[in-house]
Ligand SMILES: NC(=O)C1=CN([C@@H]2O[C@H](COP(=O)(O)OP(=O)(O)OC[C@H]3O[C@@H](n4cnc5c(N)ncnc54)[C@H](OP(=O)(O)O)[C@@H]3O)[C@@H](O)[C@H]2O)C=CC1
């Protein structure tokens with residue numbers, strides 16, 4: 001059994017993670033950490049997730065639960081994830097990071113921590129998006145340079161980062177396949193007299209509203225045709241199940257940096 005702790009246990013993803021752990025035959029909930037000062041400190045985590053009592057209670061500190069878990073799953077926000085990564089590297093705890101909006105230094109911290117523990121870091125833990133990444137490589141390599149590429153994402157009104165981590169990853173995969181540098185060819189939104197579209201540009205458009213769980217489309221447009229590769233998540237359980245699968249997959253790893261392509265066996269596919 002893989003004993004899992006959840007950082008951000010009362011969040012939208014945290015609650016789904018509690019349920020996903022309960023549904024997994026090889027995983028058990030070891031601990032859940034909520035914000036210091038939260039009214040949920042001490043609450044039964046099963047009740048927090050709406051699935052009935054589990055007898056595991058929300059803590060406000062990783063130090064207090066350090067001996068209760070083998071793998072930590074973190075879906076919080078970048079400054080919190082920074083502390084989580086430092087803690088896991090120091091204590092040899094395996095880690096699954098789903099938080100998006102990390103800056104370059106925070107991503108480097110995760111890479112460095114991979115020398116001390118085993119980490120799965122991915123902006124989207126769904127099987128569907130990870131299959132889309134393979135389809136995109138094929139599409140970009142086959143279509144080549146003659147197609148304009150635009151990435152459109154939509155999320156709920158509470159999302160704090162833009163573009164989504166998934167949209168950025170989709171952009172990186174397409175840019176790599178076309179041997180472009182995303183940092184120099186990406187454009188994030190357009191307004192005013194912008195002129196004709198440069199051929200090598202990869203455009204990003206962000207929509208925020210209501211309760212959209214997560215929609216992503218990569219559009220390849222040329223004269224005479226358009227191709228769209230779209231993924232629509234309708235439940236956060238798809239991400240939560242992927243994260244728990246990643247945590248269990250880490251069980252026999254000691255160190256290293258991995259992503260969902262590794263977990264799903266898609267790396268060489
Ligand atoms: N990789 C993937 O597949 C997916 C990634 N995500 C990403 O996951 C992240 C979280 O998303 P979501 O669940 O919607 O966000 P929420 O805001 O619902 O959840 C974040 C939780 O973290 C808690 N938190 C904040 N500070 C601390 C702390 N110091 N210690 C413990 N808990 C803390 C917050 O508590 P409080 O409100 O009390 O501060 C909140 O409950 C985002 O970056 C999102 O983009 C989301 C879905 C899928």
Ligand SMILES: O=C(O)C1=N[C@H](C(=O)O)C[C@H](O)C1
Pocket residue numbers: 100123124155159163164165166167213214215
């Ligand atoms: O914040 C969210 O909700 C989501 N965030 C991830 C991202 O930024 O790509 C993944 C998913 O789309 C949901």
